[in-house]
Amino acid sequence: MLNYHSIGVAHGNPYVLPPDAFARQMNYLAAQHYTPLTLDAFVRVLAGQMPSPNKPVLLTFDDGYANNAETAMPILREHHFPATLFLSTGLVDLPGYLSWQQVRELAEANWDVMPHTVTHPHLPKLDQAHQRAEIMDARRKIEAVLGKPAPVFAYPYGEYNRTTLRILRKNGFRYAFSTDDGWATNRQNPYKLKRIVVRSEDSLETWARKLTDRDFAEGKEAWVPNLSFQMSAF
Known part of the structure; x- marks a missing residue:
């Protein structure tokens, strides 16, 4: 499961991926016959309700x-790939952020839109009432x-505590994603699913290795680059 943030000029921010790098990554997924999933399909595969397609990725x-x-x-859209947006609703219509019209356009373009709180706070610093408001107000909107x-x-910043998990369970959330690097599997706590956080400093080769090597994606294995990797094809 790949976790992106901003697609633009990085200016040294590791969570801002240049558009050309993003395009190369999507070309790679297409060329290597990956199957990007809608969120509903991902949930059904994770729950064992449908067989996994070839090389699934969210x-x-x-x-x-x-x-x-x-x-x-x-x-x-060029590749007919779906995606999932975790939206902080209080940021909508602020400079540099989506408008509600754009959110609707994404939904019409086969993007699933899910909550990421209202104001993107550090949830463990909030009491139960404020955590619940951040989570549930975003969902309702x-x-x-x-x-x-x-x-x-x-989770904003990938942060949560027992209170956060209790709120999610009590209010019928099915799954929640962290920013812990790795592959999401049905053996993980459904409220602590891992993702591969995409960073601008990673080469295409490094990024691709994370898709195919679970230990490497989770940072358990050092890696010497394979100089025969043909990046020019993408």
């Missing part, structure tokens, strides 16, 4: 940057705008 975007619609969406259930969550 493309997720956190926060709600305007360039997700302006830059990432056209690239994904998304469901009201798009008319679809939004029962999957991603």
Whole structure:
């Protein structure tokens, strides 16, 4: 499961991926016959309700940057790839972030939109009432705008505590994503699913290795680059 944020000019920010790098990664997925999943298909595969397709991958975007619609969406549309957006609803319509019209356009382009809180706080620093408001207000807003259930969550900064987990369980969330590097599997706690956080400093070769080597994706294995890797093809 791949975790993206902003697709734009990096300026040294590891969570901002240049558009050309993003395009190369999507070309690689297409050339290597990966199957990007809708969130519903991902959930059904994880729950054992449907067989896994060939080389499944879930493309997720956190926060709600305007360039997700302006830059990432056209690239994904070229390949007919779906994606999932974890949206901080309080950022909508702020400079550099999505408008509600753009959120609707993403949903119409086969993007699933799920809550990422209202204001993107450090949840463990909040008491139970404020955590619940951040999570549930975002969910209710998304469901009201798009008319679809939004029962999957991603933690801002990857942070949570027992209170956070209790709120998610009590309010019927099915899954939640962390920012712990690795592959998501049905053996993990459903509220602590891992993702491969995409960083701008990673070469295409390094990024591709994380898709195929679980230990490497989780940082358990050092790696010497394979100089025969043919990046020029992508």
